[in-house]
Amino acid sequence: xxxxxxxxxxxxxxxxxxxxxxxxxxxxxxxxxxxxxxxxxxxxxxxxxxxxxxxxxxxxxxxxxxxxxxxxxxxxxxxxxxxxxxxxxxxxxxxxxxxxxxxxxxxxxxxxxxxxxxxxxxxxxxxxxxxxxxxxxxxxxxxxxxxxxxx
Amino acid sequence: xxxxxxxxxxxxxxxxxxxxxxxxxxxxxxxxxxxxxxxxxxxxxxxxxxxxxxxxxxxxxxxxxxxxxxxxxxxxxxxxxxxxxxxxxxxxxxxxxxxxxxxxxxxxxxxxxxxxxxxxxxxxxxxxxxxxxxxxxxxxxxxxxxxxxxxxxxxxxxxxxxxxxxxxxxxxxxxxxxxxxxxxxxxxxxxxxxxxxxxxxxxxxxxxxxxxxxxxxxxxxxxxxxxxxxxxxxxxxxxxxxxxxxxxxxxxxxxxxxxxxxxxxxxxxxxxxxxxxxxxxxxxxxxxxxxxxxxxxxxxxxxxxxxxxxxxxxxxxxxxxxxxxxxxxxxxxxxxxxxxxxxxxxxxxxxxxxxxxxxxxxxxxxxxxxxxxxxxxxxxxxxx
Ligand SMILES: [Zn+2]
Ligand SMILES: [Zn+2]
Numbered sequence: 001x002x003x004x005x006x007x008x009x010x011x012x013x014x015x016x017x018x019x020x021x022x023x024x025x026x027x028x029x030x031x032x033x034x035x036x037x038x039x040x041x042x043x044x045x046x047x048x049x050x051x052x053x054x055x056x057x058x059x060x061x062x063x064x065x066x067x068x069x070x071x072x073x074x075x076x077x078x079x080x081x082x083x084x085x086x087x088x089x090x091x092x093x094x095x096x097x098x099x100x101x102x103x104x105x106x107x108x109x110x111x112x113x114x115x116x117x118x119x120x121x122x123x124x125x126x127x128x129x130x131x132x133x134x135x136x137x138x139x140x141x142x143x144x145x146x147x148x149x150x151x
Numbered sequence: 152x153x154x155x156x157x158x159x160x161x162x163x164x165x166x167x168x169x170x171x172x173x174x175x176x177x178x179x180x181x182x183x184x185x186x187x188x189x190x191x192x193x194x195x196x197x198x199x200x201x202x203x204x205x206x207x208x209x210x211x212x213x214x215x216x217x218x219x220x221x222x223x224x225x226x227x228x229x230x231x232x233x234x235x236x237x238x239x240x241x242x243x244x245x246x247x248x249x250x251x252x253x254x255x256x257x258x259x260x261x262x263x264x265x266x267x268x269x270x271x272x273x274x275x276x277x278x279x280x281x282x283x284x285x286x287x288x289x290x291x292x293x294x295x296x297x298x299x300x301x302x303x304x305x306x307x308x309x310x311x312x313x314x315x316x317x318x319x320x321x322x323x324x325x326x327x328x329x330x331x332x333x334x335x336x337x338x339x340x341x342x343x344x345x346x347x348x349x350x351x352x353x354x355x356x357x358x359x360x361x362x363x364x365x366x367x368x369x370x371x372x373x374x375x376x377x378x379x380x381x382x383x384x385x386x387x388x389x390x391x392x393x394x395x396x397x398x399x400x401x402x403x404x405x406x407x408x409x410x411x412x413x414x415x416x417x418x419x420x421x422x423x424x425x426x427x428x429x430x431x432x433x434x435x436x437x438x439x440x441x442x443x444x445x446x447x448x449x450x451x452x453x454x455x456x457x458x459x460x461x462x463x464x465x466x467x468x469x470x471x472x473x474x475x476x477x478x479x480x481x482x483x484x485x486x487x488x489x490x491x492x493x494x495x496x497x498x499x500x501x502x503x504x505x506x507x508x509x510x511x512x513x514x515x516x517x518x519x520x521x522x523x524x525x526x527x528x529x530x531x532x533x534x535x
Binding site for chain 2: 021022023024025026027028029033034035036037039040041042043044045046047048049050051052053054056057058062063064065067070072073074075076077078079080082086090093094098099101104105107108110111112114115117118119
């Protein structure tokens with residue numbers, strides 16, 4: 001089993017283990033045991049990293065936000081390509097860099113449009129036949145009324 | 152394959168989708184064995200994150216087995232069990248090489264505010280997530296960690312996000328021993344932050360939430376004192392417990408859908424006029440002593456929220472924030488898990504087969520049935 005005493009003898013909990021419900025309390029008190037300290041360390045690539053990465057090839061439409069002087073990153077996701085009206089809105093939003101408010105507000109609006117488009121597409125198999133039946137009914141009524149008048 | 156599919160705000164389904172393929176020579180394809188549902192997935196589900204497209208696959212807490220590797224992958228091979236950090240990082244750019252893998256420059260065309268993240272909208276690069284049978288893993292021999300024998304999927308999946316994020320929150324408090332730390336939010340990340348605060352030398356940990364069973368969990372599991380903010384004026388209660396000055400440090404583990412202020416909820420959550428409710432963050436400024444530290448883990452999307460910055464400024468506070476650069480934390484946090492100091496799996500109260508993703512999301516979001524954390528187990532028919 002592990003050592004329960006704090007690593008630092010100056011720690012106020014040192015020797016007070018009985019009061020302390022969490023095993024290992026104080027064990028990472030020493031900044032040298034803290035993985036995120038310092039936040040930026042001297043540059044060294046991660047093990048097995050071999051950058052700069054090869055450029056990914058893709059036929060899928062992937063937008064880059066419109067920051068000037070920025071290269072397209074070599075690796076990206078290809079999930080859910082843009083489509084429909086929401087796709088056009090997104091294309092417009094990505095013309096602007098991400099420090100422009102309108103980049104984000106147009107994207108959020110496109111999300112709402114995307115949801116409406118999806119709802120519309122889902123309801124078409126029900127709504128379309130229903131509209132056809134209603135339309136055919138109205139046309140038949142109009143025709144029969146005209147026939148009665150003519151007669 | 153079967154995969155989760157975002158169907159618009161508050162709706163998630165499981166659908167047939169094409170299998171992922173190797174798209175870059177450093178990719179691998181993973182067969183997912185366990186995928187966590189994270190609190191931040193709820194922000195996506197609720198339509199709060201810009202450019203969340205209908206049909207997206209969610210999931211950024213991934214454990215799986217390597218099925219196939221690209222030609223430039225050398226360190227992992229078919230059959231290896233991996234835990235995958237939520238950040239997609241090249242390992243060699245300016246930020247990756249300095250330790251900030253959460254800020255990789257090579258994986259997100261869509262924005263400069265974040266690097267690539269699995270299944271987290273096109274704002275983080277448009278990658279498919281891991282709540283699916285298979286997932287594409289870029290930089291497969293850089294980012295993931297091979298799992299040692301004997302470490303279960305349930306012990307591994309919190310290492311992808313929730314546990315390192317919580318640990319980083321406590322680490323950013325800069326504790327020197329004996330401080331009082333208040334944690335807003337007793338969800339999974341908050342609970343990991345509380346227990347990590349003890350490991351990092353806190354003298355006292357106070358949890359704030361409104362969900363009774365989660366406050367009980369914080370008391371029992373994380374050795375915290377608990378305050379229900381619906382029972383008391385939370386800032387007064389914290390000041391009363393800390394000689395009237397406030398805590399030495401506070402951790403915000405709530406994010407953009409915080410309860411507690413009808414005005415913030417109305418403007419930020421219901422009208423969606425700003426990027427969410429910043430109530431917990433504002434409480435942090437008031438609950439922290441002058442000169443103290445506020446450590447922010449909760450997710451806030453662009454463009455902006457109603458933040459009480461004047462209070463932080465006038466109280467001479469240090470604000471520390473950041474997506475967790477998971478990779479650098481993995482060896483040490485694995486050590487804590489293996490030594491029994493951090494029984495991470497005890498938070499996973501609910502397990503579901505992939506097909507029941509909608510029910511899993513609902514139970515987690517509505518905080519039903521004592522749910523603390525839920526995971527999906529693709530490849531499993533029924534789970535008890
Ligand atoms: Zn997360
Ligand atoms: Zn990088």
